[in-house]
Amino acid sequence: MAAVITIAAVDDDRMLISGLTAWVDSAPDLRLVATVESVDQLMQRDMGTIDVVVLDLMLADNSDPATNVRRIIRAGPKVLVATVMADPAHMLATHAAGAAGYLTKNHDLAELAAMIRDIHRGQQMFPSELAFAIAHDSRPNKPRLSDQELRLLVAYASGMTLDSAARRTSIRPATAKHYLERVKEKYRSVGRPTYTKLDLANRVREDGLVAGDPPPP
Incomplete structure (x- = not known):
């Protein structure tokens, strides 16, 4: 039997959280252990029990996305950034900060779950949107x-x-x-x-x- 992947979601989108919760409940290899609205709230949890964090790019507290990624990674979990739109600047910044994946919210929950599994296995996710952003980096x-x-x-x-x-x-x-x-x-x-x-x-x-x-x- 495959090991259970523990997930935390940092997002103030209640609809996404409800959908993710229902999806995870039907997946025997996934377990949602925390849903919070900020990285500050997440840091109050036992980070050693979390494998992958699904992190909303733009949180209501206006915290810096790249800083959020670095804070979570330092605590141990891998990070999958979820966002409404693929913004090249934020995509580059969060990838540079160490995010293992980047997914826009127009993908369905099955695709989100598949990326969580890939990230947990240690695969480096390099989506075409990120490749495009890097290729057109104007620095x-x-x-x-x-x-x-x-x-x-x-x-x-x-x-x-x-x-x-x-x-x-x-x-x-x-x-x-x-x-x-x-x-x-x-x-x-x-x-x-x-x-x-x-x-x-x-x-x-x-x-x-x-x-x-x-x-x-």
């Missing part, structure tokens, strides 16, 4: 990378081998090697020297594509 010294280049870069820089990263992005290893060389050249073209796997990991971390320390070279 200085950011190379313009394609969706495929971004997916490969994040997989490879997270510590995967070239072959594993190629499989993750559904391309051949030879093609993956070519893409990575092209990514390095794009970083060098904007004045950011990039030659090794460690350099790529540092660029990924600097640009907020993943959280945490770079893997060993």
